[in-house]
Structures are given as C-alpha cells and as structure tokens.
Amino acid sequence: MAPPDLSALPGILESRPPEPGELLPLLTLIQGRWRCLPEEALKAVSAKLRVPLARVFAVASFYKALSFTPKGERLVQVCCGTACHLKGSQAVAGAMEKSLGVAMGGTREDGKVTLEPVNCVGACALAPVVMLDGAVFGKVNPAAAAKLPLGA
Ligand code: FES
Structure with a gap:
C-alpha cells in the first residue's frame, strides 16, 4: 500500500x-x-x-475512535450493550456482516465500509441500535439492517 x-x-x-x-x-x-x-x-x-x-x-x-489502520469510508457500528444484546443485536450484527460482506471488527477490502461493535451509545430505549457514521438507527431488526442507507 x-x-x-x-x-x-x-x-x-x-x-x-x-x-x-x-x-x-x-x-x-x-x-x-x-x-x-x-x-x-x-x-x-x-x-x-x-x-x-x-x-x-x-x-x-x-481511544477506540482512533485507529492506526485505515477505516472504511462509511462506519457502521452495532451496539453490543446489554439492552441491545437482549433485544437481538447479535442477529443484527450477523445480518450486517452478510449484507456488507465484512466480518465484525473489519474493513471491507474495497475500503468502503468498516463494521465494528460498540458499547452502549445511550439510546437503550431504541434497542437494538445501529450507528451509521454517527447517526443512530433504532429498533433495527436483521431485515432492516440490510437496508440501511449505505450506498456501498
Ligand atoms: S445498550 Fe445499546 S444503546 Fe444502550
């Protein structure tokens, strides 16, 4: 590189x-x-x-927001806090891995997307939560996770 x-x-x-x-x-x-x-x-x-x-x-x-290796152009974070875990964040994470073509904690080879777990983001009432470039998407189910507006 x-x-x-x-x-x-x-x-x-x-x-x-x-x-x-x-x-x-x-x-x-x-x-x-x-x-x-x-x-x-x-x-x-x-x-x-x-x-x-x-x-x-x-x-x-x-700081987890800082990285020595390049992150993707889009950052997708799946909350793995307790409330989100209880509401099915693992299934959401699995769906995101499948739809984005990258394993949790990784960056896709084309550099377009990084998918990573994140601790509670303080929006537990919306669990399970996914963040897309810092924007919160709540009550995300696996089917909805695959339709987030990534454009990637
Ligand atoms: S546990 Fe996910 S927002 Fe709090």
Missing part, C-alpha cells in the same frame, strides 16, 4: 495552538482526514506539541 499523501498535514497542525492539551483534538482531525493515524503524522504532532511520541501513541491507542 502506498504511503498516504500528507500534504494537508501542515495546515491541520497550524489550525491548533502548540499546546499539549491540543493532542486529542489534533489526533481527531488527523483521523478524520486520513481515516487512520499515519505514523509520520504522529511524529509531527509529537514535535509540534512537544509531547513525547510514546505519550502520543498511548493516547492514540486509548
């Missing part, structure tokens, strides 16, 4: 003040731009904020 084009990185780095408290906002911006955290970008963040690279990696590893 070719290394990512990081030509937009200086602009992203300049968009935030050079303070250690900007670490997470910068990592979030980088994740949003490249759908992952390229190593060279992490080194640049470390230098700009004067935060040790080990600390940058530790923060990047801690």
Whole structure:
C-alpha cells in the first residue's frame, strides 16, 4: 500500500495552538482526514506539541475512535450493550456482516465500509441500535439492517 499523501498535514497542525492539551483534538482531525493515524503524522504532532511520541501513541491507542489502520469510508457500528444484546443485536450484527460482506471488527477490502461493535451509545430505549457514521438507527431488526442507507 502506498504511503498516504500528507500534504494537508501542515495546515491541520497550524489550525491548533502548540499546546499539549491540543493532542486529542489534533489526533481527531488527523483521523478524520486520513481515516487512520499515519505514523509520520504522529511524529509531527509529537514535535509540534512537544509531547513525547510514546505519550502520543498511548493516547492514540486509548481511544477506540482512533485507529492506526485505515477505516472504511462509511462506519457502521452495532451496539453490543446489554439492552441491545437482549433485544437481538447479535442477529443484527450477523445480518450486517452478510449484507456488507465484512466480518465484525473489519474493513471491507474495497475500503468502503468498516463494521465494528460498540458499547452502549445511550439510546437503550431504541434497542437494538445501529450507528451509521454517527447517526443512530433504532429498533433495527436483521431485515432492516440490510437496508440501511449505505450506498456501498
Ligand atoms: S445498550 Fe445499546 S444503546 Fe444502550
């Protein structure tokens, strides 16, 4: 795989003040731009904020929304919290795997979709819940899961 084009990185780095408290906002911006955290970008963040690279990696590893490997263009998350589990989220997850052609926790080979489990998103009354690029879809059954507006 070719290394990512990081030509937009200086602009992203300049968009935030050079303070250690900007670490997470910068990592979030980088994740949003490249759908992952390229190593060279992490080194640049470390230098700009004067935060040790080990600390940058530790923060990047801690948050599930941040990833070292590229996520798909569309992010589908199936809630696996207790309420959703009791309402059939496993069947929904199975249907999503089948309709999207990717195993839970993976990204499809064409890079279009990442399917991953997520902990309770705070919408238990709508269980089972699926999130599509952050938008909540509630009371999803396996048949409805296959019809979510993915366009992929
Ligand atoms: S358990 Fe799924 S939204 Fe709470």
